[in-house]
Amino acid sequence: MQFKNLQLNKPILRAISEKGYQLATPVQEQTIPLVLDKKDVIASAQTGTGKTAAFALPILQLLFDKQDAGKKAKKIRALIVSPTRELAIQIEDNFKTYGKYTNLRTTVIYGGISIEPQKDTLKKGVDILIATPGRLLDLHKQDIVNLDYVEILVLDEADLMLDMGFINDVKKIERLCPKEKQVLLFSATMPSRIIELSNSILKNPETIDVTPKSSAAESVHQKLYYVPKTKKMELCLHLLRNTIKGDILIFRRTKFGVDKLEKMLRKNGYKVNSIHGDKTQSAREDALNKFKNKQVNILIATDVASRGIDIQNLDAVINFDMPNVPEIYVHRIGRTGRAGLTGSSHSFCAADERTYIQTIEKLIGTTIPVEKEHPYPLDPKAKPEVYIKKGSNHKKGRKSAASKKNKKRWY
Incomplete structure (x- = not known):
């Protein structure tokens, strides 16, 4: 109309x-x-x-x-x-x-x-x-x-x-x-x-x-890489050196993860910047402008910081961490392949993220092609990593001698 x-x-x-x-x-x-x-x-x-x-x-x-x-x-x-x-x-x-x-x-x-x-x-x-x-x-x-x-x-x-x-x-x-x-x-x-x-x-x-159910599939070439969590950094570097070129937006789940990846890519000579919630407004605007003006070609972001940002003509999106909400996946990869252009998305999936793939594929109504030819494949039998919080070695209620000595008594 x-x-x-x-x-x-x-x-x-x-x-x-x-x-x-x-x-x-x-x-x-x-x-x-x-x-x-x-x-x-x-x-x-x-x-x-x-x-x-x-x-x-x-x-x-x-x-x-x-x-x-x-x-x-x-x-x-x-x-x-x-x-x-x-x-x-x-x-x-x-x-x-x-x-x-x-x-x-x-x-x-x-x-x-x-x-x-x-x-x-x-x-x-x-x-x-x-x-x-x-x-x-x-x-x-x-x-x-x-x-x-x-x-x-x-x-x-x-x-x-x-x-x-x-x-x-x-x-x-x-x-x-x-x-x-x-x-x-x-x-x-x-x-x-x-x-x-x-x-x-x-x-x-x-x-x-007007949520497009499978808009993700049409103009974006999707690839899925099964990779151990500890090898995601190496895989990212390998793909940037050999496969993924142009203007790239990388998504990480946490601000700490964004900073860690930015530091590693900088050390390896990449022109990179980042945006997340802890950055000042001027720093976020500066990062965005540098990316839009081609001063840097890689931008790393959390979902929260990137929502609503209008970036034209992106060549590729990397899902460094898989989103646990399937619509977010559609939203992320929809940043590339806009306005009749084609783009690519590269998703890194560790053992504990496998369940997210099922819900994403159900939403987009298609199976994401798995890329097996890469140097860091995940063992198909690999179990999700479980982090056990270590408690204190001290007995409960135990006080140190110094603590007892400094105790002020009311009697």
Whole structure:
């Protein structure tokens, strides 16, 4: 369907056409009319499906009629809550792009940077606020943010907010907004706690599901390597030297794992950078820009830090650690092979990750080809490694002589 058939006004259509977009994606085609009808919506859609425009365009349209309040008189009438800073910045870019021929003011607030400039911008008055939960509640506590006039609340990447422990903050933010409001919830996956959340805050929502069940298989050449956990570093190095070339995104499960791999690749002369939750905002942006500008060709990331990051023309994805949620696998490898190009994905599976492969293959409806020709094969009979926590050698309740000597007695 063309955008001009979706009841959007000329200023918005003009901005869309300048971006070169004519046809709406499935999530846009289904969501935009429902949002314009002021319905609550719960949408299962991944990054890369065009979901930001699916809520940004109708919100700009709905707020368009009241856009000319004096700047000081502007109230926050649309609130978009996003789990990560990168995603929040990207959403703001979208709103500014699509709303360039309107008088609607958009701003973004997030932690990790100075709060004062954000306060100044908010005091000038904004119509649309994009925020991460922590900074939003912080500014609300300081009476800088007033949510009494919010007409539309968007919860983006709700499953990621759950993973990051923001779910109680999200509930609190929802309660700070007026009771009568439109709520739009977007999530790549639908775990039971997200369904519970949607049942508690959405009123008779319309459900949209545009999660491609096997989108993973079409433009991405997938390979699976069974490898002992202790040999993953060596296998990664072997593949980078001999097989995998170009711009590469490597996923690891933990921040510690990201740092360890980055150090090893640097030592071996690779141009590499990383992003994870413990890095400052400027360090994360710097890493991302260097990767986009081809100053480095390998970027290592955790799932949380990478969600929503828009990286074009990736040549390959390496799953250094297998994800235990099958949708995350689809999401990861969907970063390559976009826009009609082909890409490759290389997944390292240790003995204790075998069960994840079954659930992934069930979701994508295909068997991932196993690459047996590599120097570090896993013994098919290998048992998962079990780590036993060693206790103290001291007897329970035993006190040292020094401890007894220093004991202050009350008698």
